Amino acid sequence: MALKALDILLLITNVPSLQQILFGVPLVLLTTCLLTWIITTINFHRTIGKFRTRELDPSNSSQAIPPPVLPYFIPWLGSALTFLNENPGSFWRMLRSRLSATGTNVQVCTILLGGKRAHIVNSAAAVQSLFRSKQVSRDLFNFQLATQALGTSKEDADAMFPPTGHEFHSQQHENKKDGMEALNHEFLLSQNAVNTLTAKFIEAFQDSLDGLEFETGEWKTVDLLSWMRRSIFESAVRALFGTKILEMNPTLAEQFWEYEAGFLPRMYGVPKLVKPKAYSCMDGLLDKTQAWIEYALAQHGGVAPEEPDWEPLMGSQVVRARHRYYDKIGLSSRGKAAFDLGFLFGLAGNTVPATSWMLAHLLSPETPDDVLGRVMKEVENARQPDNGVNMAVLMAQPLLNSAFTEMMRHYVDCLVTRQLKTDLVMDGYLLRKDDLIMAPSSLSQHDVFWERNYEPSAYTWYAERFMRRHDDQRQIAGESNFFSSSWAAGKYFPFGGGTHICPGRVFAKQKVLGAVTAFFLKFDVQFVEYSGKDWMGNVVGLGKDASAFPRVKQQYAGNGTLAIDGDIRVRIRRR
Numbered sequence: 419m420a421l422k423a424l425d426i427l428l429l430i431t432n433v434p435s436l437q438q439i440l441f442g443v444p445l446v447l448l449t450t451c452l453l454t455w456i457i458t459t460i461n462f463h464r465t466i467g468k469f470r471t472r473e474l475d476p477s478n479s480s481q482a483i484p485p486p487v488l489p490y491f492i493p494w495l496g497s498a499l500t501f502l503n504e505n506p507g508s509f510w511r512m513l514r515s516r517l518s519a520t521g522t523n524v525q526v527c528t529i530l531l532g533g534k535r536a537h538i539v540n541s542a543a544a545v546q547s548l549f550r551s552k553q554v555s556r557d558l559f560n561f562q563l564a565t566q567a568l569g570t571s572k573e574d575a576d577a578m579f580p581p582t583g584h585e586f587h588s589q590q591h592e593n594k595k596d597g598m599e600a601l602n603h604e605f606l607l608s609q610n611a612v613n614t615l616t617a618k619f620i621e622a623f624q625d626s627l628d629g630l631e632f633e634t635g636e637w638k639t640v641d642l643l644s645w646m647r648r649s650i651f652e653s654a655v656r657a658l659f660g661t662k663i664l665e666m667n668p669t670l671a672e673q674f675w676e677y678e679a680g681f682l683p684r685m686y687g688v689p690k691l692v693k694p695k696a697y698s699c700m701d702g703l704l705d706k707t708q709a710w711i712e713y714a715l716a717q718h719g720g721v722a723p724e725e726p727d728w729e730p731l732m733g734s735q736v737v738r739a740r741h742r743y744y745d746k747i748g749l750s751s752r753g754k755a756a757f758d759l760g761f762l763f764g765l766a767g768n769t770v771p772a773t774s775w776m777l778a779h780l781l782s783p784e785t786p787d788d789v790l791g792r793v794m795k796e797v798e799n800a801r802q803p804d805n806g807v808n809m810a811v812l813m814a815q816p817l818l819n820s821a822f823t824e825m826m827r828h829y830v831d832c833l834v835t836r837q838l839k840t841d842l843v844m845d846g847y848l849l850r851k852d853d854l855i856m857a858p859s860s861l862s863q864h865d866v867f868w869e870r871n872y873e874p875s876a877y878t879w880y881a882e883r884f885m886r887r888h889d890d891q892r893q894i895a896g897e898s899n900f901f902s903s904s905w906a907a908g909k910y911f912p913f914g915g916g917t918h919i920c921p922g923r924v925f926a927k928q929k930v931l932g933a934v935t936a937f938f939l940k941f942d943v944q945f946v947e948y949s950g951k952d953w954m955g956n957v958v959g960l961g962k963d964a965s966a967f968p969r970v971k972q973q974y975a976g977n978g979t980l981a982i983d984g985d986i987r988v989r990i991r992r993r
């Protein structure tokens with residue numbers, strides 16, 4: 419009776435019942451999503467139609483067209499959920515097949531990410547003009563990087579990356595001599611600086627290899643990549659940051675890999691509730707790094723000294739020059755710690771997995787036998803009388819250069835991101851002010867471009883991809899094959915490009931090839947099998963089948979060299 423009365427009341431007042439609400443709300447949401455998908459799909463095909471017309475009629479080729487927007491279901495959110503997934507490369511594979519299914523040569527596509535339009539560029543011409551363009555800025559990216567991924571205050575972020583138009587930004591541009599760019603050139607990029615840093619790194623790495631106990635002639639079986647990871651990481655820290663930081667924080671390596679895994683979730687603003695570890699590990703690491711900075715600076719009387727090349731408290735010239743710069747722009751201690759960790763992230767977060775991928779491929783039975791044999795010859799060419807590494811000779815070895823470049827092509831996934839300061843026409847595409855432009859290295863570096871000359875698939879690691887043959891006459895004259903990557907300009911950019919191109923790129927290559935060479939010079943190595951973790955987390959042998967080769971770790975990607983999941987079990991003997 420009471421229910422009837424309520425029903426009548428609801429009928430009279432026109433208020434929907436609970437049942438109606440329970441069915442109605444999902445129905446409205448579903449209809450909205452479906453309509454959004456239909457409308458965005460129609461718009462996508464209409465724009466593709468315009469491109470088709472332009473392709474068929476070359477007289478229209480000067481007409482700039484806005485790129486097609488990838489269809490999506492959820493209004494405002496757009497493609498954000500598929501974009502933010504933990505399967506590296508999957509979004510780009512989906513985008514590539516979606517565009518190639520249109521039968522047109524569309525090389526720029528727009529995606530909607532949480533209300534923001536991002537233009538994804540793939541053509542070499544568009545990527546190169548992005549790197550050259552003065553109409554783009556990195557302000558938004560820098561601010562997000564500093565405050566979210568590195569954990570600085572807003573004040574420290576503004577001091578380090580003054581937004582375009584800000585008074586200090588203009589001063590920095592006028593006085594480039596005193597800015598971060600000049601500092602990087604002098605202490606990180608110049609050949610002299612790179613050689614000093616590499617020598618210190620190789621010295622530390624060889625020390626750690628010498629510290630391992632081996633009976634004469636004894637073979638040991640090790641899971642190589644995990645065995646070496648800590649050693650490479652700590653040698654890099656010693657070379658750049660000194661030894662005091664490791665004494666004060668002996669578990670820096672473990673904390674760093676947690677911090678590194680949480681970097682992109684923080685950058686993308688994934689809530690603490692979803693990824694609590696990503697935030698808690700950053701706070702702990704910042705505390706410890708700040709304590710080291712305060713101690714080291716106090717020992718130095720408050721200012722990081724200019725000389726010598728290296729000292730135990732604050733390490734290399736580049737780290738100390740950065741600290742003098744931090745003081746000049748008035749960073750807090752916390753801010754200094756945050757930007758030092760950012761620098762360590764660039765240094766170790768990339769070069770440690772890069773070295774692992776190189777070793778895994780070179781030692782894998784999947785790689786043709788002669789490749790390792792020829793690499794070993796090149797390694798021997800760089801051997802010095804005292805068993806050290808002659809870096810100048812090493813850097814001129816063609817196959818090692820090609821193998822390194824191929825490793826970077828295959829495994830570096832960086833999302834070069836800029837924001838448009840004005841409307842811009844790029845390679846025939848009309849892009850609007852304030853929109854984002856993204857050049858994903860993984861998309862370009864796995865394009866069909868790489869298979870043009872019947873070369874192995876872009877998804878295959880092929881050591882000789884960057885080897886080139888001289889013309890017939892020079893071949894006859896006995897000149898051997900050589901290394902070249904210039905033919906891939908705009909398609910290969912693991913270090914980004916333009917004014918923000920990675921200042922550590924020369925050191926990175928010397929460090930990775932130096933580590934591989936130093937290891938091969940000290941040890942004989944034999945592949946045993948692949949290894950990895952079982953479902954209980956125990957390390958187990960996985961046999962020799964190609965399917966057991968280490969995989970790319972399932973986590974957010976877009977910030978550099980992909981992490982490796984798996985290992986190679988080898989027998990090693992000191993030489």
Ligand code: HEM
Pocket residue numbers: 761764765766768769772830832833834835912913914915916917918919920921922923925926978979
């Ligand atoms: C495999 C090794 C490396 C890769 C793949 C890599 C990649 C990158 C990329 C993609 C960028 C952003 C470029 C852009 O936005 O256009 C970058 C910036 C940077 N990298 Fe690297 N990097 C590597 C090694 C290093 C090393 C060894 C160091 C330091 C010793 C370093 C220090 C930096 C710094 C300081 C920046 C910021 C530059 C700026 O904001 O202007 N990187 N890196």
